[in-house]
Amino acid sequence: MTGTDQVTGTAAVRDRYDVLLLDLDGTVYAGPHAIPGARDALVVDGGPRLYYVTNNASRSPAQVAGHLNELGFPAMESEVVTSSQSAARLLAQRVPAGSPVLVVGTEALAEEVRVAGLHPVRSFDDAPVAVVQGHSPDTGWRILAEATLAIRAGAYWVATNVDTTLPTERGLSLGNGSMVAAVRSATGREPDVAGKPARPLMDDAVRRSAGRRPLVVGDRIDTDIAGANAAGLDSLLVLTGVSTPADLLVAPAAQRPTYLASALAALARAPEELAIAPHPSVTTVLEGTTLTVRTESSAVDEETVLRAALAAAWAAPTVTEVRGVPALRTGA
Known part of the structure; x- marks a missing residue:
């Protein structure tokens, strides 16, 4: 239906x-x-x-589409939009065609650099005029050091994204943003960011x-x-x-x-x-910095209560504790 x-x-x-x-x-x-x-x-x-x-810039659009297809989702390569593609576009708008770009990331990211008409390299000795940094599980000190040298020498720096963590089936793991933070610390520079937000x-x-x-x-x-x-x-x-x-x-x-x-x-x-808004069956009372939430009907589900509580809390930015909504419990 x-x-x-x-x-x-x-x-x-x-x-x-x-x-x-x-x-x-x-x-x-x-x-x-x-x-x-x-x-x-x-x-x-x-x-x-x-x-x-x-x-996530670690895989090509074709690889992402293939993975989605394996899981039962309809997806064509053209329907996958990655931060590596957006990063390559930013680079192509900033540096001349054919310029060497130091790639911190996977070969999928390097390929997007090639598609954008630029020349991917992996060493500061290749005189890169730009650096692009994306997630790779194999990123280590050596390539981060090459990026640091290039950026300190004036290379334009683009990060595909700055997510500090990456969701996996085992839980939250290290994200590209955490690696970007290391280079930021070593260079005192801020990258242009291609990905969300x-x-x-x-x-x-x-x-x-x-x-x-x-x-x-x-x-x-x-x-x-x-x-x-x-x-x-x-x-x-x-x-x-x-x-x-x-x-x-x-x-x-x-x-x-x-x-x-x-x-x-x-x-x-x-x-x-689904809108985060007040609900007629959910009552909220603000006393100082404490918001107390009461449900007037057993027919109201927990998600509806949560939305109504959030709406009330956002309207009163001094709230530090919410009572009556376990998911929003902030007190001891």
């Missing part, structure tokens, strides 16, 4: 948009495994088109998808949601990856999503059910 929620008969949130700009790690899959229920939620007859937008990747995704009403879907408020807000796009945060309700409680305005749900299955629900 499409166009309506099977339970309530109301229009589904997915029908408000013509394309979903989907994060991957923590949203669609975690490492080699699909997030439970993700395929059924996304592969819907008559649903919005799917574009996959990832900060910076705009280049999101702008490229909107342009390539030709979306007139895109919805950004992701699991991180500091990248996916902040990136959507920076680009002026609606967003859905799913609680299947990095960000938690406690993170949302203290989120600045730039990191607050339009919609909130525990999983992608909520795309079948009505928009007003």
Whole structure:
């Protein structure tokens, strides 16, 4: 069934948009495994088109599409938008064609540099005029040292993304942003950033998808949601990856999503059910810095209570403790 929620008969949130700009790690899959229920939620007859937008620069679009296909998601190479592609575009706009660019990352990132008309190198001795840095599980001291030398000598520096952590099936691991921090410390320089929350990747995704009403879907408020807000796009945060309700409680305005749900299955629900807003059956009382939340009906689910509590907390930025919502418990 499409166009309506099977339970309530109301229009589904997915029908408000013509394309979903989907994060991957923590949203669609975690490492080699699909997030439970993700395929059924996304592969819907008559649903919005799917574009996959990832900060992870370690794999090529073809490799990402292949992995998605293996997990049962429809994906063509042209429907995958990576931060490595956006980083290569930034480089091509800044340095002359054919220029040597020192690559800190995988061969997939180096290939995007080639596609952009530049010459990837791995040594400071090759006189690079720019450095591009993306995630690779094999990154070590030697290549970071080469990048440091080049940047200190004046090379233009682009980071594919600055995510400090990377979701895996084993938990949160070291992300590209943590490696970028090491080079930042050694050079005193700041890179231009291609990936979320910076705009280049999101702008490229909107342009390539030709979306007139895109919805950004992701699991991180500091990248996916902040990136959507920076680009002026609606967003859905799913609680299947990095960000938690406690993170949302203290989120600045730039990191607050339009919609909130525990999983992608909520795309079948009505928009007003997912919006972070007051609810008639949820009462909130603010006393000093403590927000107390009470539910007036047993029919109200925990997610609805959470959304109403967040709406009240965001309206009173002095809140430091929330009572009545276990997911938002901040006190001892």
